[in-house]
Amino acid sequence: MPRLRTAGAAAVAMLMAVVLAGCGGSGGSAATSGTGPASAGKKQSTVKVGVVYDIGGRGDKSYNDGVGAGIDSLKRELGIQVKELSPNAGGTDRQELLRLLAESGHNPIICVGFLFQDPVKKLASAYPKTRFAVIDDDSVKAPNVTGLVFSEEQASYLVGAAAALKSKTGHIGFVAGVQTPPQQKFQAGYEAGARKIDPRIKVDVKYLTQPPDFSGFSSPDKAKEAAKGMYDGGADVVYHASGASGRGVFQAAVAAGKWAIGVDSDQYHTVEAAQKPHVLSSAVKSLDVAVSKFVKDYADGRPQSGSVRFGLAENGVGYSTSGGFIDDVEPRLEALKKQIIAGQITVPTTP
Template identity: 50%
Template sequence: MRRGLKITLVTVTGAALTLGGASACGGKKAGGDSGDDNGKKTLKVGLAFDIGGRGDQSFNDSAAAGLTKAEKDLHVTTKEISAQPDEPDSDKESRLRLLASTGYNPVIGVGFSYTASLLKVAKAFPNTKFFVVDADGCKVEGANVAGSCFSEEQGSFLVGAAAALKSKTGKIGFIGGVDVPLIQKFFAGYQAGAKKAKPGITVLPPKYLTEPPNFNGFKDTGLGNEAAKGQLDKGADVIYHAAGGAGIGVIKTVGAAGKWAIGVDSDQYNQPAVADVKTHILTSMVKHVDLSVFNFVESVANNQFKAGTVQYNLQNDGVGYATSGGNVDDIKAKLDDLKAQIVAGKITVPTKP
């Protein structure tokens, strides 16, 4: 169940910061927040979303799915707080401090942009366990800090191969939310996979919706819509997006044009927001953020927490590609062969374009 929650924080400078659009979810045992019927303390998990929050039908929703599974399977209680577009890093820090100071342990930050703030707050709360999804540089520090990172380039390699094999015009496109190294990894893998599958394919120059510090490229569907139109006009008949919530605009525009769209993070074929064009979703590069969130919460619940980062890749099925809709059934054997070659070390996927 979700219910509206408006939280006002006070920053270290004394300025008031209002975080709208936050939500809280209860997954309580019979004994409430403090314990269950056997006197065992119930875990209280705090999660701070990236821009777009729950409902982006992509990256954040994947994290939310992991938290929901933890509520169901581990009987934890949770609180969620959403980020705001173009917010300063101090907002992220205040959000994490709020969760930790009100008894939430562990605390999760969703997205690489939380890394610096989370590491800072973790030092102030040494008895609280912290976790960052997409740890910047795949590095964290501190005895109470864990993180996950993903080989996005490997999953993107496979959907790039799919794009090339399915293209009829010989031109494919890529739209990234924000021009940062993480999103460049998606393009690097996509381009390499396309060239491996069909050396003569034309991969259009990538289009990034915004530049840092503007991260609205992960949320504004209108930006995704316009970028998709631009690449369609250049002849692309398959377009892959790595743009979070803004990617919904990409998928809807590409689908309306009768061309192939490739989703990201979640299996977007099954997302309600694109139900009217889902038959034009070729596949999605699936990034199991949900698995990383659940695994972390489970480790804390079972007193098996380990500091440091965990890498999710093709070998441990942390990334992959979706088959919903059956649109890649005819090339699945080729994609799985490429996957096997990557896992075996016969193909090294680049992380930079």
């Protein structure tokens, strides 16, 4: 991983002012904030949750919004106080944002994305009473750090099988944001599931950017171009794992009159109306469930350390059926799901 730059004292002071401004407003483009009213009959929680999203923040209709849904649910249920921040376009201020939340008494702090592993590793010992949760990474070994990780490859396996079952050309595609090990889990599962159905199926693969360029998660134009190339080349189903860039894949699917598969959330419910008939399924990742469980465990005085995994067996991942487009193949997908849970199928995590 590239080493993160440290902001100057003036920048830190300015960001501190944003965090300490309270919940009346964001104070700048990098932050949103708010407290949700407690549900009727519920006591207002004293827990102050801090969240630092992945690049792009809320509004991506995918990864960040999945976490945001869990935060919104917690606001309604517990009336918790929340401070939500987003890193700059290069993600170079992650460590500063985490430090500001810790200094202003936010605890626990949720870090959205595996790229927080290095900043959390540096800060965990400096703030031993602050609980950090890192989504999609469990490499930081500290008593006050929890890794919320998912078996994305299992969900990808099932949508890969769906793609192969619905393909009429024997040719499908995969568009990913940035070529990193977590992203390769999506590719590995998708290819394995597709080849379980059709060993001879052709799978096109395109990563939009390479580290340290992480703009692949916020480049819908690049995703649209990549998907268009796959459709033009004969693919009739394209699965994306590219965050906000996925908007471009859905646009390309409409133009080609072909299928697209969403990721992280049930994207049938987040795309434009004209795109819904082209969303075959989505590989669902229950980010909201994981975030809600983590915060509730903390509020109850029983936070978990180490790795907490959410797979098919825990209902942490799965596939969507909205639109009814895979109703005809769902029995076969459910059979594969049961075999994975039973250990009869081991889904690879590397291509």
